[in-house]
Amino acid sequence: MKCYCVVNFREPLQEMNQPTPTPQGTQVLLKVRAAGVCHSDIHLWEGGYDLGQGRTLSLKDRGVSLPLTMGHETVGAVVAAGPEASGLSDSRNYLVYPWIGCGKCPSCVSGMENHCSAPACLGVHRAGGYADHIVVPHPKYLIDIGDLDPAQIAPYACSGLTTYSALKKIGADIYREHPVVIFGAGGLGLMSLTLIKALGGAGAIVVDIDPAKRQAALDAGALAAIDGAAPDAAQQIIKAAGGKPVQAAIDLVGAPATTSLAFDFLTKGGKLIIVGLFGGASSWPIALIPMKAMSIIGSYVGNLTELQELMELVRTGKVPPMPVHRHALAEADSVLSALRAGKVVGRAVLTVD
Ligand SMILES: [Zn+2]
Ligand SMILES: [Zn+2]
Numbered sequence: 001m002k003c004y005c006v007v008n009f010r011e012p013l014q015e016m017n018q019p020t021p022t023p024q025g026t027q028v029l030l031k032v033r034a035a036g037v038c039h040s041d042i043h044l045w046e047g048g049y050d051l052g053q054g055r056t057l058s059l060k061d062r063g064v065s066l067p068l069t070m071g072h073e074t075v076g077a078v079v080a081a082g083p084e085a086s087g088l089s090d091s092r093n094y095l096v097y098p099w100i101g102c103g104k105c106p107s108c109v110s111g112m113e114n115h116c117s118a119p120a121c122l123g124v125h126r127a128g129g130y131a132d133h134i135v136v137p138h139p140k141y142l143i144d145i146g147d148l149d150p151a152q153i154a155p156y157a158c159s160g161l162t163t164y165s166a167l168k169k170i171g172a173d174i175y176r177e178h179p180v181v182i183f184g185a186g187g188l189g190l191m192s193l194t195l196i197k198a199l200g201g202a203g204a205i206v207v208d209i210d211p212a213k214r215q216a217a218l219d220a221g222a223l224a225a226i227d228g229a230a231p232d233a234a235q236q237i238i239k240a241a242g243g244k245p246v247q248a249a250i251d252l253v254g255a256p257a258t259t260s261l262a263f264d265f266l267t268k269g270g271k272l273i274i275v276g277l278f279g280g281a282s283s284w285p286i287a288l289i290p291m292k293a294m295s296i297i298g299s300y301v302g303n304l305t306e307l308q309e310l311m312e313l314v315r316t317g318k319v320p321p322m323p324v325h326r327h328a329l330a331e332a333d334s335v336l337s338a339l340r341a342g343k344v345v346g347r348a349v350l351t352v353d
Pocket of ligand 1: 038039040041072158159
């Protein structure tokens, strides 16, 4: 099998030929049909996250070993299964849940594998979808997508799931009644807009410093699109919310500037859900966190049940197809570079015929 791998951090992905695995036990081998190229792959490719104040989180220390086949947004067709893998139909297309844990700890047992502290995520700790084949450890991680387009569906495994889980943390009682502020109008931001609409939400005010991305957000139905770098950005956001208190924000950027702006416009009892991994350190006025009774909640992808719920929603047809740019698998490195340079609007997906 062919795969496109990180051989050294911060160096171009290399095409490698590896033996196609024979699935054992409960394992399933799929032929990759579509593999989304996600912004978090850039952090993985860089080998770490900026924690601010000169510190970095090294992924090497967190169990990421090279060479690595990235790709955690994968749709594939079953080609073979181990003797203990059942319930799958040959040649059907399945969305792969990649956020797999150890299977034994309290988080995993309660169905929160995305909170496992010994993760074995596909495309991070184990080989992912930047390849013509992928091995999934158990059929339970596969969701039948029927006749839906693999390239359209692949990004739901990360960007879709991440935004769905963040919205659930806000709660339907809030997002149905009040506009939600979304920081970042990239792939995740556009996904949030469509999900809010599909879930019967009151809409979103999008904040982005890039005018082209603000326009993309408006085209996708944002109530307003605000330049976060404007000196009166907080006032503009409150005005766009109809002058009513702003209850909730999802920060898909996760930078000092975005988290501090959210702090300024959120009302008492407000919720800030931080998803983005841009990095750096924040200097919130700590006394104001209790005085404003604010909730600052981190959200990391989502669990398997949430991905199943999301796919139920997608099957209803209420979630319009997202704008995806299709590329050949062999373009994995150039697509990753384009994403790194901020040149991708919407989602980029590698496809295999
Ligand atoms: Zn991702
Ligand atoms: Zn676990």
